[in-house]
Amino acid sequence: DDQSRAIVTGLQELGLLEDGAPDLEMVHGTTAATNALLERKGARTALLTTAGFADVIEIGRQNRPHLYRLHQARPPQLTPAALRFEAVERLDANGAVLTPLDADALEQVIEAIAAADPESLAICFLFSYRNPRHEEQAAAAIQARLPHVLLSLSSQILPEHREYERTATTLVNAYVRPLAARYLHRLAAALDNRPVRVMQSNGGAIGIEQASVEPARLVLSGPAGGVVGAFHAAAQALEDPRPQIMTFDMGGTSTDVALCPGEIPRTGESEIAGLPLRLPIIDIHTVGAGGGSLAYVDPGGGLRVGPESAGAVPGPICYGRGGEQPTVTDANLVLGRLDAAHFLGGSDAVRLDVAGAHEALARLGAELGGYTAEEAALGVIRVANATMERALRRVSVEQGHDPRAFVLMPFGGAGPLHACELADALEMRRILIPPNPGVLSALGLLMADVAHENAQAILRDATTLAEDVGFLQEHFQRLAEQNRAILRQEGILEPRLEASLDMRYRGQSYE
Known part of the structure; x- marks a missing residue:
C-alpha cells in the first residue's frame, strides 16, 4: 500500500x-x-x-x-x-x-x-x-x-x-x-x-530530489532515525554528551539494535537482501522479531516465532482485522501486559479482541502438548526474547563490549514491554525508557542534520601522500565542492565539512 x-x-x-x-x-x-x-x-x-x-x-x-x-x-x-x-x-x-x-x-x-x-x-x-x-x-x-x-x-x-x-x-x-x-x-x-526531507541511512537528512537520485542511501532510513533520536534523548536524560547506550527498537515486523559507545556507530560496509552495500550507514543489526511476528509449531513439534509477520493487515488477531495466527502482541495481551481498555491512550481507534487472542493462544498451547493459553503466551514471549537477546549480544559481546557497562534504551511500539527480561539476561543494570517510545524514531528525524557524504578511492601509500599533500588537497576540494553544490540546493550555504581517510597496513589487503 x-x-x-x-x-x-x-x-x-x-x-x-x-x-x-x-x-x-x-x-x-x-x-x-x-x-x-x-x-x-x-x-x-x-x-x-x-x-x-x-x-x-x-x-x-x-x-x-x-x-x-x-x-x-x-x-x-x-x-x-x-x-x-x-x-x-x-x-x-x-x-x-x-x-x-x-x-x-x-x-x-x-x-x-x-x-x-x-x-x-x-x-x-x-x-x-x-x-x-x-x-x-x-x-x-x-x-x-x-x-x-x-x-x-x-x-x-x-x-x-x-x-x-x-x-x-x-x-x-x-x-x-x-x-x-x-x-x-x-x-x-x-x-x-x-518542503520535505528524507532520512538517510547515515543518520542525516536530504531533500527529495537528491534522495530520488540516490535512493540506495535510504535503505535504513527508518531505523537510522531511531538511533539518532535515542542517542540525543539519552544525552539529555543522562546529562552526558557521549552516553554509553544500547538501542533496542522493536516494531511490528523486526527489531533493530545498535551499540553506541559514546557516539553513533557508523560503517561503510553492510549487506542488504544478500548484496553488499558500500555506502555510509549507521551500524544497525536487524532480526525478524516484532510485535506482529507469527507464532507456530514446526514439523518437529517445536515452538517458533517469526520471522514471518502478520504485517499491518491483517495484523495480530487482537486487532480484529481478520488475523488468524497468534503473534507476539497477542501473547502480551493474554499475559496482561497490554491494557485493552486504554490501548492507544483509550482513543477507541482500535479495540482489542481479548477473547480472540486468548482462543488462538489456547489452540497453540494444545498443539504444543496441552498447555494453557497463558503458558503458550509465555513461551511465545520467551522465544521472541531469545531472538532479540542474540541480536543484542551480536552488537556487544561479539564485538568485545561488556553490555553491563551500557544503558539499555528500548523504544518502538513494543520495545519497553520486553526490556526488563532482556536487560536481566544481559545483566544490564539500567534501562532508560523515553516518555513516548513509539515516536522516538520520529523525534530522531527532527533532530537529524542535513547531511551528504561522498568518497573517492585514491589507492596511494601514506609516504607518497605525505610527500605530495597537494594531491590530497585537490581531491578534498573536488569532493567538498560536490557536497556544497548538493547542500546548497537544501538551503545550506555554509556547511560544516569533515574529512577522513580510510587507511590500512601494507599487506593487509590485496589491492
Whole structure:
C-alpha cells in the first residue's frame, strides 16, 4: 500500500494541510527502498558493464553464508542474465585507456537495451572510479536514445575499488530508483510541494530530489532515525554528551539494535537482501522479531516465532482485522501486559479482541502438548526474547563490549514491554525508557542534520601522500565542492565539512 496516504491522513487530522495552517517542513523516514529489495519488487533493471564482466554480480565473492549446508541457495538476482549487457571498452588499473569505447558496438547494445525495455539501467565499467569518461560517454548516448530510462553510474554512486561491491551497490540504486522517485514525488505532490526531507541511512537528512537520485542511501532510513533520536534523548536524560547506550527498537515486523559507545556507530560496509552495500550507514543489526511476528509449531513439534509477520493487515488477531495466527502482541495481551481498555491512550481507534487472542493462544498451547493459553503466551514471549537477546549480544559481546557497562534504551511500539527480561539476561543494570517510545524514531528525524557524504578511492601509500599533500588537497576540494553544490540546493550555504581517510597496513589487503 502507499505509505504516503498515512502521512497525508495524519497531517489532515492535525489540521496542518488546511489554508492558514502554520508553515510545514517535514522530515520523512521510509522503508520503500528496503521493502523493494527484500521482496524483490523493484524496477525492471538492466546492467551495462565492460565486455567480459557481465557475470561479476552473479559470481560475487564465492562466500558460503551457511557453511555446512549441502545445497546453497542464492538469493534471486536483481537483474537476470538476459538484462546484462556488455560494452567494448577497457581502462587499466590507473584509469588509462587500453581500449577506447567502441561507439558502433555501443549503438548495437543500446538497441538491444531498448528491445529489453528496462525502466532503469546501472552502468559499471571496470576501473571507472579512476576515470569516469567512458561511463559518462555511454550514459550520454543512452540518454539521447532512451530518455525515459533512469541511469545510475558507478563512478557517481560509488567511485571506489572492488568491482563486485561497486557493481552491486550501483545495481541496488538502479533497482529501487524508479519506485523511490515515484513514491517521493507523489508524497511531495500530496503535500502541495511543501518542503520535505528524507532520512538517510547515515543518520542525516536530504531533500527529495537528491534522495530520488540516490535512493540506495535510504535503505535504513527508518531505523537510522531511531538511533539518532535515542542517542540525543539519552544525552539529555543522562546529562552526558557521549552516553554509553544500547538501542533496542522493536516494531511490528523486526527489531533493530545498535551499540553506541559514546557516539553513533557508523560503517561503510553492510549487506542488504544478500548484496553488499558500500555506502555510509549507521551500524544497525536487524532480526525478524516484532510485535506482529507469527507464532507456530514446526514439523518437529517445536515452538517458533517469526520471522514471518502478520504485517499491518491483517495484523495480530487482537486487532480484529481478520488475523488468524497468534503473534507476539497477542501473547502480551493474554499475559496482561497490554491494557485493552486504554490501548492507544483509550482513543477507541482500535479495540482489542481479548477473547480472540486468548482462543488462538489456547489452540497453540494444545498443539504444543496441552498447555494453557497463558503458558503458550509465555513461551511465545520467551522465544521472541531469545531472538532479540542474540541480536543484542551480536552488537556487544561479539564485538568485545561488556553490555553491563551500557544503558539499555528500548523504544518502538513494543520495545519497553520486553526490556526488563532482556536487560536481566544481559545483566544490564539500567534501562532508560523515553516518555513516548513509539515516536522516538520520529523525534530522531527532527533532530537529524542535513547531511551528504561522498568518497573517492585514491589507492596511494601514506609516504607518497605525505610527500605530495597537494594531491590530497585537490581531491578534498573536488569532493567538498560536490557536497556544497548538493547542500546548497537544501538551503545550506555554509556547511560544516569533515574529512577522513580510510587507511590500512601494507599487506593487509590485496589491492
